[in-house]
Amino acid sequence: MGRSLGCGRSLVGRDLQVRQSVPTGSLAEEDLHLVLHLLPRERLFERVRVGEGAFPCWALVPGRTVGSDLESFHIEQENILNSLESLNSIASSDRLVDELKLREMDNAQLRTRILQLEKDRLDKVPFDAAKEITRLNNNLIQLEKARDELTVQNFALKSRLSEVTSKIHDPAATYQINRDSLNPRDTEKLKNGDHEKLKNGDHDKLKNGDDPDVVKIPRKATYKVPNETVKLRMLSTEFSNKEEEYRRRISDLEIEVKNLQNEGSRQQAQAVRQLEERLERSTQLVEAGKKCLAAKEEEYNMLKLDLETLNQENKRLKETLNDLILRQKEVEGVVVQKGVLEERLTRLQEETRVLAEDFNRERVLRKKYYNLVEEMKGKIRVFCRIRPVSESEGKKGGQVVVSAEDQFTLTHNTQRGVKSFLFDRVFQPYEDQDAVFEDTNALIQSAVDGFNVTIMAYGQTGSGKTYTMLGSEAQPGIAPRAFRRLFHLIDKGRARCDVQVSAYMMELYNDKLIDLLKPMGRVENERLDIKRDKKGSVHVQGATVRTVSSAEELSRAFQDGLTNRHTASTNMNVESSRSHLLIVICLTATSKQTGSVMKGKLTLVDLAGSERVSKSGASAEQLREANSINKSLSALGDVISALSSESSFVPYRNSKLTMLLHDSLGGNAKTLVFVNVSPTAYNSDETLVSLMYASRIKQITNNISKNADNKEISRLKAIISKLKKGEDIDEASP
Numbered sequence: 001m002g003r004s005l006g007c008g009r010s011l012v013g014r015d016l017q018v019r020q021s022v023p024t025g026s027l028a029e030e031d032l033h034l035v036l037h038l039l040p041r042e043r044l045f046e047r048v049r050v051g052e053g054a055f056p057c058w059a060l061v062p063g064r065t066v067g068s069d070l071e072s073f074h075i076e077q078e079n080i081l082n083s084l085e086s087l088n089s090i091a092s093s094d095r096l097v098d099e100l101k102l103r104e105m106d107n108a109q110l111r112t113r114i115l116q117l118e119k120d121r122l123d124k125v126p127f128d129a130a131k132e133i134t135r136l137n138n139n140l141i142q143l144e145k146a147r148d149e150l151t152v153q154n155f156a157l158k159s160r161l162s163e164v165t166s167k168i169h170d171p172a173a174t175y176q177i178n179r180d181s182l183n184p185r186d187t188e189k190l191k192n193g194d195h196e197k198l199k200n201g202d203h204d205k206l207k208n209g210d211d212p213d214v215v216k217i218p219r220k221a222t223y224k225v226p227n228e229t230v231k232l233r234m235l236s237t238e239f240s241n242k243e244e245e246y247r248r249r250i251s252d253l254e255i256e257v258k259n260l261q262n263e264g265s266r267q268q269a270q271a272v273r274q275l276e277e278r279l280e281r282s283t284q285l286v287e288a289g290k291k292c293l294a295a296k297e298e299e300y301n302m303l304k305l306d307l308e309t310l311n312q313e314n315k316r317l318k319e320t321l322n323d324l325i326l327r328q329k330e331v332e333g334v335v336v337q338k339g340v341l342e343e344r345l346t347r348l349q350e351e352t353r354v355l356a357e358d359f360n361r362e363r364v365l366r367k368k369y370y371n372l373v374e375e376m377k378g379k380i381r382v383f384c385r386i387r388p389v390s391e392s393e394g395k396k397g398g399q400v401v402v403s404a405e406d407q408f409t410l411t412h413n414t415q416r417g418v419k420s421f422l423f424d425r426v427f428q429p430y431e432d433q434d435a436v437f438e439d440t441n442a443l444i445q446s447a448v449d450g451f452n453v454t455i456m457a458y459g460q461t462g463s464g465k466t467y468t469m470l471g472s473e474a475q476p477g478i479a480p481r482a483f484r485r486l487f488h489l490i491d492k493g494r495a496r497c498d499v500q501v502s503a504y505m506m507e508l509y510n511d512k513l514i515d516l517l518k519p520m521g522r523v524e525n526e527r528l529d530i531k532r533d534k535k536g537s538v539h540v541q542g543a544t545v546r547t548v549s550s551a552e553e554l555s556r557a558f559q560d561g562l563t564n565r566h567t568a569s570t571n572m573n574v575e576s577s578r579s580h581l582l583i584v585i586c587l588t589a590t591s592k593q594t595g596s597v598m599k600g601k602l603t604l605v606d607l608a609g610s611e612r613v614s615k616s617g618a619s620a621e622q623l624r625e626a627n628s629i630n631k632s633l634s635a636l637g638d639v640i641s642a643l644s645s646e647s648s649f650v651p652y653r654n655s656k657l658t659m660l661l662h663d664s665l666g667g668n669a670k671t672l673v674f675v676n677v678s679p680t681a682y683n684s685d686e687t688l689v690s691l692m693y694a695s696r697i698k699q700i701t702n703n704i705s706k707n708a709d710n711k712e713i714s715r716l717k718a719i720i721s722k723l724k725k726g727e728d729i730d731e732a733s734p
């Protein structure tokens, strides 16, 4: 069944009609229809299904019938030549060469790609895949070898075609050659029209031209060039076969290459997938690694900061360590010094202990000598103080009749001769208040130590009693000095004991007690009774007692009392000198160690003037005052005399004065009486009375024993002086 393919084209001015071709396998046996056609090169190898087979386009039969004459033969021959040229062109297979080159290039690229993949795979893919790729590579190499062989064969065919073509170009020669070369039997066959190979039916068809699928070949030409035609047909057939084989091989190669490509692509894709998976895993790992790295970097930065901090801390610690080392060395030095100092301290403590023992021993010794001195001095001591000649006495002559031979002896040049008087101490007119208090303040210590101490001044009016006891602002007397001394001693012993101090002041005028510390506005003439408790301590019931805690407070109380005394004296139109003044300071000492309570009392008395009434020419009131004064002074003298003579009876109750001084005279009390005298002759009689009074008090006579006592007192004083200076004493020395 014929079929127009519609692919005809102009060829040397003729149209060619494409007809159905016969299977190539039968072309060798039947008349070969030379098919010449020019198709686009790219379509030459397209297969066209015809009947049950498929044939290449180039094998199709042209539709135009060729003439039988030679011209037609030539024309046909020319066509054949053209076709052969075309075939030669085809056989030269530039296209195939190009395609092969392209394939080769592709193969080379594929090989390069495969090698690259293989290299990557060797690095990354499993070993089995590498084997497979190697195997494929080997197959590819074999295929390439086969292709090369085919190329060689192709070139061989091409050379043979060239040979044939050259023969065809010389028809006559070719013809002759062909005839010469033809088998005589074939030649005969052709001459006789014995076409054995041709079937009758086919002959008929050829003759009649009934079969359109059969190429009508001019019989004349067939007969003229049968051998050439056969050869050409054979060559054509061979060429076709080779071409077909090449095409098949090329197709196989293409398939193989495609398979290889696919396999390579598949493996490549697989490798790519694996690589992508690995890449993804690696990416994940990298991401995780990055996170980890970021965390590590953060941790590193933190650690870096910590390290810097630690370095700084380390540096600071090193500095501290160095400082500590230096300090340790200093401490070691200090420890050494401490050891030295401790040794020194131990030595000093030992020395202190020894000194303390010495001190205590000396203190005991001092107390022993002091008490011994005090004992030897007697419980009642009498000091005589000669005042300077006053201005009025000077005007009256100012003859001095009283003088001191030494510290203990006073001589009085009287009208009945010179009389000597011994005292515990005689103060010259030039001796000031300091000197007087120097020998007095020991009694202040006795008051702090729990003794009842009485210091009083006796003498005629104007003899210096008030000056001695109270003094002036510029020349303070015993009282203000005693106040300061008292609190000085209290403060000094405050570590050992607390001392409560209270005071009251009384004035005794005409045997009447006046409370000098009474607050202003208090009822006048309130009864004041002199009382003694079971222990014998005297107190004045109803008197104002002022508690003081310092010398200043005590001085203020004292000044208040003096002010009240002046006011009272003015109100009564009485001279203050006509009354006795008593300042009583009560001390209550509580030991901090034992809690024991010790009471002492310091009584300071400025007695009224002891004047003779006749001399004063006094009035009745004055006489009454004088009698009262004398009576009280006499009672005092009697008491002191009784105490001095250690009489069994002491007449305390003869006067309020002695009643007030009951616990301050006698017993363990210590009494100091100042006898103040005027040095001049004008007061010689009163001076003598005072001296006689003092002698009566102390019964001091100018006898040996008393002198011996006084010498002993002087020796003891020297010892005390040495003790004060820290000098050694020798008790055996006289």
Ligand SMILES: Nc1ncnc2c1ncn2[C@@H]1O[C@H](COP(=O)(O)OP(=O)(O)OP(=O)(O)O)[C@@H](O)[C@H]1O
Residues within 6 Å of the ligand: 386, 387, 388, 390, 429, 459, 460, 461, 462, 463, 464, 465, 466, 467, 468, 576, 577, 608, 609, 676
């Ligand atoms: N030792 C003395 N040194 C200097 N002046 C003194 C001394 N003694 C007394 N006088 C002076 O003598 C005068 C009389 O003294 P004072 O008033 O003390 O005597 P009196 O005995 O207290 O008299 P009265 O009994 O009247 O009170 C005063 O001016 C006083 O300053």
